[in-house]
Amino acid sequence: xxxxxxxxxxxxxxxxxxxxxxxxxxxxxxxxxxxxxxxxxxxxxxxxxxxxxxxxxxxxxxxxxxxxxxxxxxxxxxxxxxxxxxxxxxxxxxxxxxxxxxxxxxxxxxxxxxxxxxxxxxxxxxxxxxxxxxxxxxxxxxxxxxxxxxxxxxxxxxxxxxxxxxxxxxxxxxxxxxxxxxxxxxxxxxxxxxxxxxxxxxxxxxxxxxxxxxxxxxxxxxxxxxxxxxxxxxxxxxxxxxxxxxxxxxxxxxxxxxxxxxxxxxxxxxxxxxxxxxxxxxxxxxxxxxxxxxxxxxxxxxxxxxxxxxxxxxxxxxxxxxxxxxxxxxxxxxxxxxxxxxxxxxxxxxxxxxxxxxxxxxxxxxxxxxxxxxxxxxxxxxxxxxxxxxxxxxxxxxxxxxxxxxxxxxxxxxxxxxxxxxxxxxxxxxxxxxxxxxxxxxxxxxxxxxxxxxxxxxxxxxxxxxxxxxxxxxxxxxxxxxxxxxxxxxxxxxxxxxxxxxxxxxxxxx
Ligand code: F6P
Numbered sequence: 001x002x003x004x005x006x007x008x009x010x011x012x013x014x015x016x017x018x019x020x021x022x023x024x025x026x027x028x029x030x031x032x033x034x035x036x037x038x039x040x041x042x043x044x045x046x047x048x049x050x051x052x053x054x055x056x057x058x059x060x061x062x063x064x065x066x067x068x069x070x071x072x073x074x075x076x077x078x079x080x081x082x083x084x085x086x087x088x089x090x091x092x093x094x095x096x097x098x099x100x101x102x103x104x105x106x107x108x109x110x111x112x113x114x115x116x117x118x119x120x121x122x123x124x125x126x127x128x129x130x131x132x133x134x135x136x137x138x139x140x141x142x143x144x145x146x147x148x149x150x151x152x153x154x155x156x157x158x159x160x161x162x163x164x165x166x167x168x169x170x171x172x173x174x175x176x177x178x179x180x181x182x183x184x185x186x187x188x189x190x191x192x193x194x195x196x197x198x199x200x201x202x203x204x205x206x207x208x209x210x211x212x213x214x215x216x217x218x219x220x221x222x223x224x225x226x227x228x229x230x231x232x233x234x235x236x237x238x239x240x241x242x243x244x245x246x247x248x249x250x251x252x253x254x255x256x257x258x259x260x261x262x263x264x265x266x267x268x269x270x271x272x273x274x275x276x277x278x279x280x281x282x283x284x285x286x287x288x289x290x291x292x293x294x295x296x297x298x299x300x301x302x303x304x305x306x307x308x309x310x311x312x313x314x315x316x317x318x319x320x321x322x323x324x325x326x327x328x329x330x331x332x333x334x335x336x337x338x339x340x341x342x343x344x345x346x347x348x349x350x351x352x353x354x355x356x357x358x359x360x361x362x363x364x365x366x367x368x369x370x371x372x373x374x375x376x377x378x379x380x381x382x383x384x385x386x387x388x389x390x391x392x393x394x395x396x397x398x399x400x401x402x403x404x405x406x407x408x409x410x411x412x413x414x415x416x417x418x419x420x421x422x423x424x425x426x427x428x429x430x431x432x433x434x435x436x437x438x439x440x441x442x443x444x445x446x447x448x449x450x451x452x453x454x455x456x457x458x459x460x461x462x463x464x465x466x467x468x469x470x471x472x473x474x475x476x477x478x479x480x481x482x483x484x485x486x487x488x489x490x491x492x493x494x495x496x497x498x499x500x501x502x503x504x505x506x507x508x509x510x
Contacts, residue, residue: 001081001088003074005347006307006465007355011069018065019312026057028417028432046298047284048450052437055417056305056385057313066304067294069465075300078464083290085111089253089471090348096471097249098256098456099286102279102449111249118261122246123275125228126267130162135191139168139181140265141211142195143203146230147171148336149258149452150195150265152329153278156448159326159395161269169265170211173203178210187220192227194242195262197254199233202480208240230261253471255336256456274445281449289457299454302436303461309385309434310356310462319377320363322389323409324443330389331363334455341459341470348469357466363387367408378415378429386435388413389451393442413437 006012015023032038032054042054070076081088085095097111101119106112129135140150151169154161161167168181192211196204212227220226228244229237232252237245246261258266259279267275289299309315320331342358363369366388377384390409394402412435419431440447463470486506489495493510495503 001074001078001086003078003464003467004072005467006069006073007353009069009072011065011072015062015065015069015308015312018061022059023057023062023308023312026059028055028057028434031059044296044298044301046292046450046454047288048281048440048447049285049298049454050439051298051302052439053301053305055413055435055437057434058305058308062308063295063301063304066308069307070294070300070304070461073465073467075461075464076294079289079460082460083286085251089469091350091469091472091474094471095251096253096256097251098253098259099283099453101248101252101259102283102286102453104283111251114249118246118248122261122264123267123272125244125246126264126275127272129191129268130165130271133164134189135165136189137166137168137185138191138193138265138268139170139185139211140193140195141170141178141204141207142193142230142262143171143201144336144340145254145257146195146197146201146204146262148329148333149255150263152327152333153258153263153266153448154269155329156324156326156443157266157270157274157445159443160274160445162271165268167265167269170207171203173206175210178207182211182214187215187218187226190215190220190226191268193230193264194227194237194240195230195264197232197248197252197257197262199229199231199236199240202483205240212241228264230264254473255340256471258452270445278445278449281444281446282453283449284446285450285453285457289453289460299457300461302454302458303465305436306359306458306462307465310359313383314356315359315383315385316356317360317362317382317384319369319373319384319386320361320389321366321369321386321409321412322363323366323405324389324391325365326395326443327389328365331361333452335361337455338459340473340476342463342466342468343475344466344468344470347467353466353468355466357463357468366412367405370408370412374412377433383433386413386416386433388435388437389440390437391440391443391447395443409437 039054043052082096085097087093087095089096100111101115105116147169154167170178170181194208223241224243227242229242230246231237232248232250234245234247248260252260294300320334322330338361339358344357346352377386388409390406416433416435417431419429422428460470490506495506
């Protein structure tokens with residue numbers, strides 16, 4: 001599909017003019033003073049997620065101009081192409097259909113039928129594992145999208161995890177990680193899930209081989225019972241010796257795969273119904289993104305705000321502040337989702353871009369971050385938009401804590417915006433620092449599913465406006481190739497032809 005380059009549109013030029021005329025000097029405090037309805041105008045209830053954008057550097061006119069940009073870059077047509085199953089991942093010539101993993105079964109669509117067959121089989125297996133008291137430990141071996149999603153979701157939904165099973169996530173090729181996990185395991189009580197879309201990833205295959213070796217050395221024999229593979233490459237898994245396999249498809253990107261068989265650890269943790277609720281929550285957000293008019297379309301509004309911040313305000317980073325400790329892995333998950341999707345410097349046709357793309361995403365749960373780096377957010381030289389995520393109802397019953405937690409989230413957002421003038425420079429808070437505030441009623445599979453799908457579509461939106469292929473990840477290839485060569489050199493002590501720094505370090509590390 002041909003779409004105009006965003007920086008060549010009339011809307012882009014209008015946004016530049018508007019930024020110079022009003023955007024750069026925009027003041028949140030003045031905006032609230034001028035519009036008593038600002039909170040109502042700039043907040044929105046989407047499926048399972050309430051979002052307050054009123055503390056964003058946005059006014060009506062900016063939103064209108066951003067919507068004009070979406071129109072000129074044909075965001076809706078691009079979105080519809082994704083939902084129609086067109087091969088919008090053009091550099092890999094693949095469709096992008098992770099949304100189908102959470103859509104109800106459609107008997108007329110063979111892909112949907114296959115999705116639901118696998119889902120049913122995987123959930124039946126999950127229930128079988130849950131009902132088996134002899135399996136006490138589930139070890140997920142995978143990296144990137146085959147680790148971050150399941151790890152984040154199992155932690156997020158810990159309130160609903162059935163007691164009696166421990167979950168471990170091993171991703172790093174660093175043997176310290178696997179060794180530390182194996183130390184406490186017994187082969188007869190362990191289920192290893194080898195999660196890899198390609199079943200070729202060096203880290204995962206190295207860890208899987210070591211785990212299998214450990215299992216056999218410890219006297220374990222029933223591989224079919226203690227190992228399962230989650231992969232699109234079922235043949236490679238069989239060759240590896242794993243016969244219990246759950247497949248998925250090349251149209252599911254790694255970082256979009258927790259909804260597929262890669263989600264098996266989540267299903268074991270929260271049960272089949274919990275996993276179906278997670279899918280249903282995400283599906284509700286898919287429908288919202290697919291059908292809501294852009295002015296009321298939350299993922300689109302957020303993605304457009306991201307473009308405004310990145311390309312006009314020039315912000316290069318965004319801080320994620322989940323005010324719920326169970327969401328502690330969410331920043332890392334969102335980091336991969338956005339930075340691997342949109343960290344590109346060429347468009348989908350390979351032409352260099354003359355504007356910025358993915359910001360750096362980072363963060364820690366509140367209130368911890370407040371006592372670490374919030375100093376910089378309040379008084380540093382850079383303005384960093386902050387995203388607060390609060391959950392209204394706690395899933396513990398300790399009195400007092402949750403109100404204080406929520407009060408802190410509100411206070412931080414308020415302090416960032418309002419600031420506090422003081423003649424003594426070190427006590428001065430400039431304020432006018434933007435934030436977005438998300439509220440979930442409770443942290444449940446459904447609300448988590450919706451929150452994640454919201455972010456997927458938001459990343460789609462900014463990537464679409466920028467004209468990049470948000471679904472490839474060529475940038476990880478070079479390091480992989482060089483590591484293979486350097487591993488050989490490290491073993492042999494061969495520094496021939498290497499740059500002086502790599503050669504010197506290689507010598508040092510031998
Ligand atoms: O780091 C690149 C990457 O391809 C990610 O996109 C992916 O999630 C990860 O590696 C793991 O890949 P696989 O699931 O094929 O092992």
